[in-house]
Amino acid sequence: MTNRHLNLSILKKITILDFGGQYAHLIGTRLRKLGTFSEIKDSETPAEELKDSSGIILSGGPQSVYEKGSPTMDLNVLKLGIPVLGICYGHQLMTYKLGGEVKPGKVKEYGRAKFDKVQDSPLFKKIDFPTTVWMSHGDEVSQHAEGFEIIGSSADCEHVAIADESRKMYGVQFHPEVTHSDQGNQFLANFLEICGTKNTWNLENYLENIIKEIQAKVGDKNVFMLVSGGVDSTVAFALLEKALGKDKVFGLFVDTGLMRYAERDEVENALKKIGFDNLHIAERGSDFIAALSGKTEPEEKRKIIGDMFLKVQAEVSTRLELNPEEWLLGQGTIYPDTIESGGTKNADKIKTHHNRVEAIQKLIEAGKVIEPLQDLYKDEVRAVGEMLGLPHEMVWRHPFPGPGLGVRILCSNKSEKLTPELQQTETEINDFLAKK
Numbered sequence: 001m002t003n004r005h006l007n008l009s010i011l012k013k014i015t016i017l018d019f020g021g022q023y024a025h026l027i028g029t030r031l032r033k034l035g036t037f038s039e040i041k042d043s044e045t046p047a048e049e050l051k052d053s054s055g056i057i058l059s060g061g062p063q064s065v066y067e068k069g070s071p072t073m074d075l076n077v078l079k080l081g082i083p084v085l086g087i088c089y090g091h092q093l094m095t096y097k098l099g100g101e102v103k104p105g106k107v108k109e110y111g112r113a114k115f116d117k118v119q120d121s122p123l124f125k126k127i128d129f130p131t132t133v134w135m136s137h138g139d140e141v142s143q144h145a146e147g148f149e150i151i152g153s154s155a156d157c158e159h160v161a162i163a164d165e166s167r168k169m170y171g172v173q174f175h176p177e178v179t180h181s182d183q184g185n186q187f188l189a190n191f192l193e194i195c196g197t198k199n200t201w202n203l204e205n206y207l208e209n210i211i212k213e214i215q216a217k218v219g220d221k222n223v224f225m226l227v228s229g230g231v232d233s234t235v236a237f238a239l240l241e242k243a244l245g246k247d248k249v250f251g252l253f254v255d256t257g258l259m260r261y262a263e264r265d266e267v268e269n270a271l272k273k274i275g276f277d278n279l280h281i282a283e284r285g286s287d288f289i290a291a292l293s294g295k296t297e298p299e300e301k302r303k304i305i306g307d308m309f310l311k312v313q314a315e316v317s318t319r320l321e322l323n324p325e326e327w328l329l330g331q332g333t334i335y336p337d338t339i340e341s342g343g344t345k346n347a348d349k350i351k352t353h354h355n356r357v358e359a360i361q362k363l364i365e366a367g368k369v370i371e372p373l374q375d376l377y378k379d380e381v382r383a384v385g386e387m388l389g390l391p392h393e394m395v396w397r398h399p400f401p402g403p404g405l406g407v408r409i410l411c412s413n414k415s416e417k418l419t420p421e422l423q424q425t426e427t428e429i430n431d432f433l434a435k436k
Contacts, residue, residue, distance in 0.1 A: 011209075012200045013037040014192070015053040017045065019071040019089050021060030025336065027087070027177045029377055030185065035199035036192050037206070039375070047076035055083040055195030058090025060175060064104075064139050065089065065096045073097070083168035083195045088137055091171030095162070098145035107156040109135035112180060114154055121151045121163050123170050125190045133160075133174035133181040140173060168194055203383050207239075214243040214372055218328060223370060224317065225330035226309060227253045227279065229267030231395060232373060233332030235385040237276065239372045240330055242388060246278050249330070250322075254312050256305070257285020258406040270394055284312050292406060301407050306360060329363060333371040334381055 014031055018024045018040050031038040041050075043058075050056060056077060063070040071089075075097050078084060086094040092102045117129040133154075141159035144150065148169070152161030162171045170191065176184035192198040223240050227233045240249045253271070255264045271279050288308055295301050317324065363369050373381050385395035 011037045012054045012197045014055045016040045016057045017043045019043045019059050019061030023177050024059045030177050034189050036197040037201040043071045043073050047074045054197045058086040060087050061089035065093045065102050085191045086171040094171055095141045095145050100145035101143035102139050103142045105140040108138040115160055117152055119151050122194050123190050126186055127183050131183050134178045135174050211243040222248045222327050223330040224327050225251045227251045232334050235381050236332040236373050238388045251279040253281050255283045256288040282312050298407050305406050328370045331371050333374045335377055
């Protein structure tokens, strides 16, 4: 078991190596909906760490495989004897690594293309040809590697699909994961069947395993759970309570002063109504607002907010005389939070989530954080919430902005003068706040 993740080695799974393509997460969610657990890893993950995968998918990416500094992979991954599917860039890189050739295409394709089958393959099971697929590439395979053969082409691209059936290795130039590929899900389902993972995973079984893993990781310690009132942290709170019991979970709801009107009361009442009587409130609105005063850059504000949550947690722990050696920090982090914060080498950092600031990362590395939902997507988190018996309206509520409102609120930047209309609005807001 690692510090970052609960133990998933018992699962049959497909590992997606991320080469910086915009669709890596989409591949992951498609596979899960087809009944297979998926995870996303750095493209250069050593082959040794992938030996327990049932199949490997090489994602797309925006660069050229022959350019200096372009994303690459451990060649030994292709020698594990595990089924491999290369998509777009992944298709080209697999070819390039195995001795084939990749060159700029005669036609740069972006959009729908008509794809014709050349010969039968397990990858084409239940596919009606010709079929429409989505292309997004400037390069193309010009000569496939030894052992491969062309199994599908289009008018503008000869190597649309290639295969080495003896090694169960496949490459497709198109993107089966996007809805614009008419039978894309069937292509993916066929690959899962080749891997022997189709319909081997569902949330019910996953939930049972996660509860056991939480119990094993926490052991005789307790969990100090930061609760925002949003879907993710609420479900995580409920899951920890189910796994450990109320006595071992301390819930802290921090009123940052940055929520929507009356939302703090709504959240507090809703949580207590469903039995969260171990939820505690910390009013720190003035502290958060003071820390953000004069700050306008979103990334800086996210880091300030993340650090403030930890500061409040530490203050409450000290006041209650909690022994830090006996407690883990609980968070409602979900899978996209990690990836959006630059979780893989080739993925662009979309934003630093408040639960991924530097101080949190250090705690994670020290094994002092537990995040029971960190391998799940939002729709899966909602489904788990319903399995745990949380009210439908709470589980399916509009995404709670939490710290996000602190990032979006217009802050003081006196280098620009407000228009008369905005000055009036500012005055009205200040008058309103003064009365609270």
